[in-house]
Amino acid sequence: MSRFWSKTVQELTPYVPGEQPKLTQLIKLNTNESPYGPSPKAIAAISQANSELLRLYPDPNSDALKQCIARNYHLQANQVFVGNGSDEVLAHVFLGLLKHDKAILFPDITYSFYPVYCKLYGIDFETVPLNAEFAIDIKTYLGKANGGIIFPNPNAPTGRALALSDIRELLEHNTESVVVVDEAYVDFGTESASTLINQYHNLLVSHTLSKSRALAGLRVGYAMGHADLIAGLERVKNSFNSYPIDRLAMAGAIAAIDDQKHLETISSAVIKSREALIADLNQLGFETIPSQANFIFTCHPKHDAGQLAQALRERHIIVRHFKQTRIDQYLRITIGTDEQCAALVKALQAILA
Numbered sequence: 520m521s522r523f524w525s526k527t528v529q530e531l532t533p534y535v536p537g538e539q540p541k542l543t544q545l546i547k548l549n550t551n552e553s554p555y556g557p558s559p560k561a562i563a564a565i566s567q568a569n570s571e572l573l574r575l576y577p578d579p580n581s582d583a584l585k586q587c588i589a590r591n592y593h594l595q596a597n598q599v600f601v602g603n604g605s606d607e608v609l610a611h612v613f614l615g616l617l618k619h620d621k622a623i624l625f626p627d628i629t630y631s632f633y634p635v636y637c638k639l640y641g642i643d644f645e646t647v648p649l650n651a652e653f654a655i656d657i658k659t660y661l662g663k664a665n666g667g668i669i670f671p672n673p674n675a676p677t678g679r680a681l682a683l684s685d686i687r688e689l690l691e692h693n694t695e696s697v698v699v700v701d702e703a704y705v706d707f708g709t710e711s712a713s714t715l716i717n718q719y720h721n722l723l724v725s726h727t728l729s730k731s732r733a734l735a736g737l738r739v740g741y742a743m744g745h746a747d748l749i750a751g752l753e754r755v756k757n758s759f760n761s762y763p764i765d766r767l768a769m770a771g772a773i774a775a776i777d778d779q780k781h782l783e784t785i786s787s788a789v790i791k792s793r794e795a796l797i798a799d800l801n802q803l804g805f806e807t808i809p810s811q812a813n814f815i816f817t818c819h820p821k822h823d824a825g826q827l828a829q830a831l832r833e834r835h836i837i838v839r840h841f842k843q844t845r846i847d848q849y850l851r852i853t854i855g856t857d858e859q860c861a862a863l864v865k866a867l868q869a870i871l872a
């Protein structure tokens with residue numbers, strides 16, 4: 520605390536990202552990064568950079584990247600917004616589309632950045648409890664006056680997904696505020712709501728290259744929606760940072776998004792490992808929520824989750840444990856390579872013995 524801090528800064532509760540340890544030799548299953556590398560075409564595109572390319576500012580509108588995304592999702596370029604990671608995109612969404620007189624709605628258990636943005640921008644929110652199976656029940660959102668609705672699909676950190684028909688039902692009933700579907704994990708087996716964009720003008724869908732495209736280090740995210748929603752986000756962005764996408768990120772992102780084949784290869788490998796890991800953990804007595812993501816959410820009825828996380832850490836495996844009511848007995852474990860999953864299962868066998 521310093522007397523030079525503004526009142527706003529004094530009152531913030533910043534988001535705490537999963538640890539990025541300086542130690543190598545760790546099995547890092549705590550922040551949902553891909554265990555595989557990005558498209559080799561993305562690396563090749565980034566390597567093309569030279570002094571002339573980097574001397575100049577990038578295109579402030581990132582037109583080539585927007586066109587690439589539009590082409591891949593059958594949209595127009597003016598239906599696409601891009602930012603420095605989807606966290607930045609979401610920050611602009613909160614300020615530009617979710618800050619109204621009425622409180623916004625999101626699940627009680629969800630991406631913990633949402634309440635942080637609310638605090639930063641002075642947005643009221645109300646949480647809507649997940650049901651007993653840790654699923655979002657769309658019915659609980661209907662008929663509630665609100666300034667907007669946001670949730671990840673699949674949800675984080677549970678991994679459970681909603682069907683497209685549920686999202687459509689919500690959009691049919693909730694017509695007076697923006698519905699944001701954060702699809703950070705959509706490529707691991709969920710149908711994208713991006714196909715509904717031309718039908719529902721209050722729908723915004725956000726994506727990231729950090730998870731399924733294995734480019735967390737590049738910091739590129741995007742949102743897709745009606746051109747009027749995108750124009751609102753551009754007004755916020757152009758009041759904040761004119762050049763969020765640097766030239767290396769732009770080149771890498773375009774090559775990565777166009778490499779649909781690589782995406783499918785590494786996503787199906789993760790899905791296969793996920794199902795095998797769930798079976799192995801359940802053999803050890805864990806109870807695991809069905810996951811459509813690149814992580815699982817699991818608990819053991821006879822062992823404290825915090826202690827398990829600590830015991831794994833002592834064996835150089837890091838997983839995520841949230842000290843939050845309702846979920847403090849769960850571990851969120853990122854799907855690693857089959858080798859890493861096997862090491863995790865072996866460590867847990869030893870710990871539980």
Ligand SMILES: *Cc1c(COP(=O)(O)O)cnc(C)c1O
Pocket residue numbers: 603604605606607630671675701703726727728729735739740
């Ligand atoms: C990882 C994640 C993001 C943010 O991803 P970026 O790396 O900032 O693009 C957004 N929403 C959810 C639910 C996430 O898990």
